[in-house]
Amino acid sequence: MEKKDFKILIVDDEFITIEPIWRYLLSVGFPVEYAISGEEALQKTTRSSYALFIIDIQMPGINGMELLDQLDLKSKHAEAILVTGHETLETAKQAVLLGAYCYLCKPVALALMGNQVGKIFELLQLKLEKQQYLHSLEEQVKSRTKQYENEKNRCLQAEESMRRSEERYRRITAGITDYLYSVFIEGGVVVSTRHNPACVSVTGYTEEEFSADPFLWINIVPAEEREEVKKHVGEILAGAVIPSIEHRIIRKDGEIRWVSDTAILNKDTNGKLVSYDGVIKDITDRKRDEERIRAQIDELAHVTRVATMGELTSSLAHEINQPLTAILSNAQAALRFMNAARPDLTEVGGALTDIVSDCRRAGKVVHEIRALMKKEEPRRELLDIRRIFEEVLVLTNSDSIIKNVKIIRDVPGDLPYVYCNRVQMQQVMINLIVNGCEAMKDVAAEEKTLTIRSVTNNSENLVVEIEDRGHGITEEAREKIFEPFFTTRPEGLGMGLSIAKSIVEAHGGKLLVRNNPDKGATFIFSLPVQGVKT
């Protein structure tokens, strides 16, 4: 605060008293006003505020004491100096009680007055500083309080949202029909598990039963699948991120159901597995659908296989006729050698040996035909694709000869094994080979070659290519070629390629076709590799 802000009002009914004080205070730098009555002074305070009042006690009308009372100095943060001509104990006491700073007697010694005013000015300054300090302190407290409240609100909100989320999680897990579980791990060892109520609906066992028996989870797996499930869990505990496993379980009521088990790993900041959560889902319905679809494909495959064999009848007859011709000729030649004047037993022996091998050959053809025509439980096994080629070529040999097609085999000896249904794979290959030969019907004889090629382009897939030198496939036909009942042959059923594609896809593979850059088309099918030839 500066002096110019320290406004002083002198209240006295005698101008003669006012003037020297007024002059003096003005000269030391304070803004000074005066009022000649208590009434005027009150009036002035309504328009302006004063830091110091210098009041004469004896005034007509509102006297000094009354004025002091009415000014209510405290609320104005103002001070007052009382001036009196009659110094009495009573008035002095009263003045102090009313809050006056000091009490001076007339005639007022200006030096004393100045001294007092200076003191009051300093006091006021201190007061203001203190006020400011208090104010800033208060502000600080306020802002801190606000911060605290914000913090508190945030905590409350977080708490609330956590509560809500927990509630939601509880509702979801309680309402969910899938069996959720958590496994907690310390030092690579399972220390506890938790199960949601749906474990009852999936397995028939309660949460308590799972908690009480630490081996229940594996004991509900049928014995023959336990090793695989254990291996799966072992991999999870080793921290491997692996896809879900599908296996069967025996429910408490004895019913066998299919489930899928998917685990999500929780690792700490060091990457160490601390727990994992899993979902066990009942997929029995899906499995049944899959089995039904597979059964339908098997059924359809059988029907089309029989139809294909029907189309191949004349070449199959030829395939048996060849060894029969050889057998007959050898047998009759043997008889002639026996009946000669000097029987040639070497020739007879040779004839008999050849007869045996041709009987075997004819038997093999019959066997392959029967295997293809027979409707049996489709079984998948680990097979060498080369053997399937050989079996198929026994049956298609005559067809390619009739069509005057040369078959080139480009099949390396070290192909990996594939897990497949033998008869269905044969069917796919027969279809592709017969189609390929058919495609070259009106091609020059020296061009008629069908190449069967097999490669493993990576370790995951075995790829078989059947390449013809025909006219290729039109853009229009290419779109429909794998659709049922699409055929370019009047006698064809139009199911061959459609079912071949279904079979390959049911084996987890793909069947596609592309035109060769120069001539003809190539059908390509891939099968997932399951094992390595040993």
Add this chain to the structure above:
Amino acid sequence: VISRARDMVYIVDDDASVRQSLARLARSAGYDAGVFSSANEFLKSPLSTVVSCLVLDIRMPGMDGLSLQEKINSMEERRMPVVFISGHGDVPISVNAMKAGAVDFLSKPFNDDDLLNAIRSALQKARQTRDNRGRMTEVRERLDTLTPREKEVLRWVVAGMLNKQVAGKLGIAEKTVKVHRGRVMKKMKVQSFAELVRIAQEAGVKS
């Protein structure tokens, strides 16, 4: 002891069992047998000079039976009678084969007698052709001994002219024609005029 060379039966069939069994059957009937797995193999191999026939499968990869028949018919040194065998009783093909000169057409499987009879006929035909061809060579050799004048006289005589007409045509005496004719008969080793006309015609002597 003089051992007469056996007749040869060539067998072309892509099926090893069939061609070996047919070879054995041929051997059991006293023939030599040669086997080939394809038309090309047969065309590339050197052949025996003995009387031969061919047992040929109709359907084979590469060149088929009918094409091989056509091919050897156009080759002087490989031309021989053909017996066709087929696993498919296809009638149109058998018609074509027979028209192209096949001796027989048999459907697999067949009886030994059927095949051996067909082979016998084929070899007989082959022998006949060879005999004819041998006699023709002889006639040509004799024709080569004739003088130009004698050849001229032969040509007109074979054409049916009388000695007198020939004399007029050549501007020589009828008596001289008679002398030439006598020498021709002697050189051609024929007993009668009729025989002379026949072999001259067979040998392609034209008027």
